[in-house]
Amino acid sequence: MEVKKELFGELGGHPIYAYELKNDRSISVTVLEYGCIINKIMVPDRIGKAENIVLGFDSLDGYVKDAPYFGAIIGRVAGRIAGSSFELDGKTYKLANNENRNHLHGGLKGFNAVIWNSTPIEEDGAVGVEFTYTSPDGEEGYPGKLDVTVMYLLTNEQELKLSYRAVTDKKTILNMTNHAYFNLSGDLKRDVRGHELSMPSDYVLELDQETLPTGKKLDVTGTAFDFRNGRKIEGGTVSNHPQNVLVGNGFDHPFLLSNHKKPIVLKDDESGRVLKVETDQPCVVVYTCNTMGNDEYEIRGRKPCDYLGICLEAQGVPDAVHHPEFPSIVLKPGEEYRANTKLIFS
Template structure:
């Protein structure tokens, strides 16, 4: 058990413990990273999932700000991608089809006519192996998963790693890396649902969002991008200035909001792809909690929790309803394997795929 993660310390602590046992007898472990400010991040080996993230408000009161479950079994019984690592390909691929070096591949279609988040047996359903747990000036856990050639219909044997690092500056860094033995496609990200007021406390419509994105990718009625990019200017997708999420989400005159049942779109992040740069700021005025997101990816999928329908009870038995959490998923663009005008999703032997994101937390005064 964690006994000293909430006390001031010069060492950021990482501790490993059992989390639960699945119906087939497989053990799920957890690693909790904690700093002297009381910030705690709990990562479980099922799906390399961010299961809990406790962050202080302006008064120093801690709350868990990510949606999820209390037991390992619930993550498989009621899959909602809460905090998981998604892959091999996060987001959607049209028709589940793509062609690589002249060969056509057919993936599972698990979201209408399209492939979503690696399918029903994606990386989120796998037990990842803990390779290292470190305490010190930073606390870190490294997990990996070996995906066999042909798994899920994807070519190439892929080795993926997920690294979570917490420091004393209240920065949680998540990095996904991968290598392959044959040409393949890769798009791995974290799928946390955030509510800075505390998971299960209500909806996030009062949260204020800033996105450093002058363009986004509009979608068709199956949520597949139609054009490479469109200006956000003059639309409900303009978050270049801090804006409450609920301010325009019910704009019935906007076809894109109707298609997505709210926001479920890829935003093209300003700046150089591959360089770590500011992508988003999320603020909760009531608590003062602020989360800055820095990314290396070309895009961020902003999803306003539109498909949460009250059918799922999460931590503490609290029902999660529409808009009770939001996702900011750094990624390669949806359907990139089928779009030469999008940043490539291709990975070849000898290359290293990398997607790094930094969640930087602070508290604003009244």
């Protein structure tokens, strides 16, 4: 196993390094100091050919100018916050309106767009990188100085472990995730409509016209949202269910997990690749790039198209700060924010 560090680019006179993590079983993962971005995941197919299974760019410029959060850590709060404001202990905090009237993925310069400090990790049976960042009190409108640690650890058991830790000096809100876009075909040979997804979720959250949770849970039974026994992504792209149509004919929804002992499984039969996701988070936002065909940039020489990737964003429930019925995302001084997600490749 090894960790290789190389210069990836420069931003404002600051060098940005990439770390390539390699295990002893033909898997490698490349991560960046900019945004804690997962830049590449090289995984063999059924005949042993290793190809990249995540969307991204080969240059820093692509991430700075164009990337829709490709592979990045999202924070302080993943998803949308209604009205770009929230209240804590009677005080209202105003955030940036960076998606119409709402606040999205941490604001104008969220965790996806900052430079993180990095320390390589080499231990018995695993290699990785520990990233740290201190978000100052008031950054993007959020209260509290927040010290954040994100660790990526690649093991010889074909696992990529993602762990998140944070402490604050003032009461604040926090809900982090990684925004990797997966495509198991390898090197973007096909879109993901033929991928099969299995997920232990009995309920999906209803969204309003601004893609915010209404607070209502929808039973997935008999709909394109029922992944409990596995189904192809394509079902949601052709469904006439109002919630599929609302988000551009596909998925952009929080699924509430009902059994944390059962993994989420994404399969591509043609390549033979399988991705299992285990998490301690209450929900997974499934996003299927429903309107990516409108984008103008190129992804490693390919023009974007609808359904080119699928995001499986393990996190707290979006807009939880406005829904007391959802698990709280409030973090207090003296507490530690902890979240863990594991990606298992086969």
